[in-house]
């Protein structure tokens with residue numbers, strides 16, 4: 001016993017040194033170092049500072065007339081593209097090529113046809129939509145988007161319908177910001193009772209989708225004898241397109257959504 005006593009002491013001593021080395025840095029940070037500034041202290045003056053504006057098109061904020069469409073002033077930092085506004089009013093088939101080229105919208109995205117009832121606006125409306133994926137945020141809100149783990153290793157944000165576009169999904173080749181046509185919620189489609197409306201889904205996305213015009217008065221089959229309801233049994237596969245036709249008899253505000261694997265796709269936007 002006496003023989004091992006000094007060895008035991010030595011082990012205890014080394015143990016104390018080791019403890020001091022392991023724990024000392026942690027203790028000195030909390031007890032001795034100056035407290036770093038807190039997040040709330042840094043943000044105290046945030047309300048009084050105007051957020052930086054990174055718009056590449058300050059001229060889009062001005063009131064202007066494009067292809068005969070009067071567009072009001074829009075003083076926010078990143079105003080909507082007024083050429084896209086003019087296109088949404090007149091149709092992509094009725095604006096000049098110069099106007100079309102100022103947008104990200106495809107030439108066949110919004111074809112406005114005959115004025116059947118002679119009331120001054122087109123009553124035959126052809127719309128082409130795509131599905132795109134949004135991650136991060138949308139120009140229509142300051143909220144951050146959730147992402148959903150829909151499959152192992154796959155965690156996208158929202159999927160939204162957008163007007164059929166051309167070019168890239170970002171503002172420019174050297175930008176990391178989404179093109180402003182990609183936004184949540186999906187576009188509002190405004191039509192009149194009796195209008196003949198064809199909405200074509202061109203599925204450029206990597207998953208099947210549909211358009212289900214929920215609550216909108218629509219026939220079971222389209223004029224080609226194919227599905228017109230856009231539910232589970234009739235998915236539009238990647239690379240395919242499908243026509244949905246309506247001629248609404250009732251006024252109202254109704255929603256449309258994808259109806260494929262509804263528990264996921266409805267949550268995804």
Ligand SMILES: [Cu+2]
Nearest residue numbers: 209258260265
């Ligand atoms: Cu879908």
